[in-house]
Amino acid sequence: KKRNPGQPEFVQAVTEVAEDIFDFMADKEQYHSAQILRRIAEPDRVISFRVCWQDDKGNIRVQRGWRIQNNNSIGPYKGGIRFHPSVTESVLKFLAFEQTFKNALTGLPMGGAKGGSNFNPKGKSDGEVMRFCQSLMTELYRHIGADIDVPAGDIGVGAREIGYMFGQYKRITGEFTGVLTGKGLEYGGSLIRTEATGYGAVYFLQNMLATKGMTLEGKTAVISGSGNVATHAAEKVTQLGGKVLTLSDSAGFIHDPDGITQEKIDWVKDLKSKRRGRISEYCDEFTGSSFTGGKTPWGVPCDVALPCATQNELLGIDAELLIANGCIAVSEGANMPTDLDGVHVFKKARILFAPGKAANAGGVAVSGLEMSQNSARISWKEDELQKLLLDIMAGIHSRCLEYGTDATGHCDYVKGANIAGFKKVADAMLAYGVV
Ligand code: NDP
Numbered sequence: 001k002k003r004n005p006g007q008p009e010f011v012q013a014v015t016e017v018a019e020d021i022f023d024f025m026a027d028k029e030q031y032h033s034a035q036i037l038r039r040i041a042e043p044d045r046v047i048s049f050r051v052c053w054q055d056d057k058g059n060i061r062v063q064r065g066w067r068i069q070n071n072n073s074i075g076p077y078k079g080g081i082r083f084h085p086s087v088t089e090s091v092l093k094f095l096a097f098e099q100t101f102k103n104a105l106t107g108l109p110m111g112g113a114k115g116g117s118n119f120n121p122k123g124k125s126d127g128e129v130m131r132f133c134q135s136l137m138t139e140l141y142r143h144i145g146a147d148i149d150v151p152a153g154d155i156g157v158g159a160r161e162i163g164y165m166f167g168q169y170k171r172i173t174g175e176f177t178g179v180l181t182g183k184g185l186e187y188g189g190s191l192i193r194t195e196a197t198g199y200g201a202v203y204f205l206q207n208m209l210a211t212k213g214m215t216l217e218g219k220t221a222v223i224s225g226s227g228n229v230a231t232h233a234a235e236k237v238t239q240l241g242g243k244v245l246t247l248s249d250s251a252g253f254i255h256d257p258d259g260i261t262q263e264k265i266d267w268v269k270d271l272k273s274k275r276r277g278r279i280s281e282y283c284d285e286f287t288g289s290s291f292t293g294g295k296t297p298w299g300v301p302c303d304v305a306l307p308c309a310t311q312n313e314l315l316g317i318d319a320e321l322l323i324a325n326g327c328i329a330v331s332e333g334a335n336m337p338t339d340l341d342g343v344h345v346f347k348k349a350r351i352l353f354a355p356g357k358a359a360n361a362g363g364v365a366v367s368g369l370e371m372s373q374n375s376a377r378i379s380w381k382e383d384e385l386q387k388l389l390l391d392i393m394a395g396i397h398s399r400c401l402e403y404g405t406d407a408t409g410h411c412d413y414v415k416g417a418n419i420a421g422f423k424k425v426a427d428a429m430l431a432y433g434v435v
Contacts, residue, residue, distance in 0.1 A: 101421030178374025198232025200362015316341025
């Protein structure tokens with residue numbers, strides 16, 4: 001806290017990891033003497049810059065942009081770009097820190113980074129978004145590169161924004177390289193990248209349920225968010241025989257007791273990514289559903305829950321409510337959606353609880369595969385990529401089991417993910433000496 005005043009999200013993320021790593025390091029002098037945890041928790045660099053752009057009325061607008069390069073010990077920096085008014089240096093530092101562990105868990109050679117801006121894309125025209133993206137890239141391009149730092153999308157940054165940013169990078173440098181992931185299929189993108197985070201979070205959930213001899217068939221699911229991760233998580237739960245009851249956005253949540261079917265999910269995808277509407281409009285379209293403003297969906301009874309919107313959207317009291325209502329498993333599609341109190345409640349209840357750094361790693365894993373395809377100038381087929389995603393999620397699950405299972409056979413997935421991710425990065429750092 002003293003080293004990072006005014007950065008609560010960053011302190012929260014480091015505290016959660018440190019709780020597990022201190023135990024693990026207790027008898028491992030090599031990590032102590034090399035100050036490895038302290039070094040991972042100090043970003044390699046924090047780049048902050050002005051982003052100036054002109055709105056449709058001709059006004060000059062000024063935003064702040066950042067790129068946090070946390071750690072490149074096991075590969076080039078890699079992590080998304082977020083556009084949201086709530087973006088601060090603290091939020092991006094926590095995300096870059098988490099990303100370092102997540103990328104290590106995938107087994108692919110990627111370091112950790114995150115970037116973004118406090119720009120709010122809501123209500124902006126395509127032209128305004130394009131001018132903003134071009135202005136941001138005009139500064140960012142000098143800090144990134146296919147072997148240096150490879151950004152991707154995140155909240156508020158989807159196919160449209162990646163297209164504008166990639167176009168500007170290419171225009172400035174004259175290079176066509178895999179400097180961004182999440183690109184369109186016409187210009188170097190990978191199949192299944194769009195679906196990978198949401199699908200991966202459900203595959204992870206499936207792996208956890210399987211350890212108890214259960215499947216998703218017939219299970220009810222409460223999901224938050226209605227963006228890329230939430231809609232694809234809902235799609236995969238539905239495909240595997242589960243029934244999705246809720247979706248949400250920053251204004252509130254919808255509850256559909258009949259289940260949010262594939263047809264309804266397609267309607268939400270169109271609403272959110274093309275028409276850029278609000279989730280409350282769902283109730284005008286589908287009878288029997290209801291909208292609750294200003295609330296999260298955790299009070300709706302369910303078997304499994306997937307928080308897929310944003311950080312700290314599931315608090316200690318929500319966690320208690322989920323457990324009281326019979327929820328047996330939680331898989332985090334978003335990054336750090338459960339606050340520290342909530343994490344402690346889930347750990348104490350010993351339910352199946354997958355932290356985002358393990359459960360939502362499918363997206364960055366397929367981004368890693370997009371980088372490989374770009375380097376080799378080839379495109380893999382969909383079935384090959386689907387299989388790789390399944391294998392990678394199963395691999396992450398096994399690594400969590402390896403480091404998180406106690407003598408009773410119970411797995412603390414938070415601990416398992418923290419230790420497995422830490423060990424890989426820490427051992428690489430030890431090999432480099434004091435750098
Ligand atoms: P999108 O922009 O596609 O969707 C974000 C969703 O979360 C929207 O429904 C949005 O509602 C809601 N939301 C955003 N901010 C808030 C807030 N402050 N309070 C309540 N709801 C909010 O983003 P993604 O689906 O890509 O990302 C969702 C989460 O998943 C994030 O935590 C992200 O870091 C994480 N993630 C994403 C990956 C990816 O591949 N896209 C990879 C790994 C993790 P509204 O429309 O009202 O803004």
